[in-house]
Amino acid sequence: MSILMTVQDWWILFVQFCQLSLLGIGGAITTAPEMHRFLVDEQHWLNDAQFTSSIALAQASPGPNVLFVAVMGWSVGLNAGGGLAAGLQAWGLGLLGVLVMMLGIMLPSSVLTYTATRWAHRNQDIRGIKAFKAGMAPIVVALLISTGWLLTVAHNQPLQDWPLWVLTAVTSLVVWRTRIHLLWLLAGGALLGALGVV
DSSP states (O other): OOOOOOHHHHHHHHHHHHHHHHHOTTOGGGGHHHHHIIIIIISOSSOHHHHHHHHHHHHHSSSOTTHHHHHHHHHHHHHHHTOGGGOHHHHHHHHHHHHHHHHHHHHHHHHHHHHHHHHHHHTTTOHHHHHHHHHHHHHHHHHHHHHHHHHHHTTOOTTTOHHHHHHHHHHHHHHHHOOOOHHHHHHHHHHHHHTTOO
16 A cells, blocks of 8 residues: 655644643543544545554554554554655654654553543542543543454454454453453463454
8 A cells, every 4th residue: 555645644643643632531532533533534544454453553552552652653654654665764754754653652541541640649639530530431441442342343254353342342241240360361361362262
C-alpha cells in the first residue's frame, strides 16, 4: 500500500493522537476503535489487515501495551514511503511515523497524569475524587469491550469467525466471574491460535 502524506498530514496525525491520548482512559488500547475510524476509514493511511496486525503483533510482544501505536506509526510511515522495498526513505518515514504517533499518544496523557496524580494524592479524601474513580471504572470496561468487538469483527467472515466470537464471550465471562489470572487466559488464547482453532 502506498500513500502520499504532506507535512500537514503528519501534523494532523500528531494532533489526532494527542487528542486520543487524553481520551485513552484505561490505556491506549481503549482508543483503538477511534484509531481505526481515523486511520483506516477516514484517512485510508492503513488498511484493515495492517491495523489488526499492528495490534496483534504488539500485544504478543513483551513490553508496554502502547507499543501497538508504534507499530501502526511504522506502517503509516512505510506506506507513505512506498513500502518496505522502497529503501531508506521508507525506513526514515517509518521511523517518523513511530515518533509522531508515539509522541502524540504519550505526551499529553503523561503530563496530565503526572499533574493530576500529584494533585489527587494530596486531596484523596475529597468526595469528588472518590466519585470520579468510581465513575471511571464502567467507562474503561465499555471502551475495552468496544476494542474487543472491533478486533473480533475485523475479519468480516462471520461463518468462519464463530470460534472468535465464542472465545471472546467465554473469555469475557471468565474475567468477569472468576479470579483466574489473565496470563492463563492469554496462554490459552495463544494455544488455541497455535492449534488453528482461532
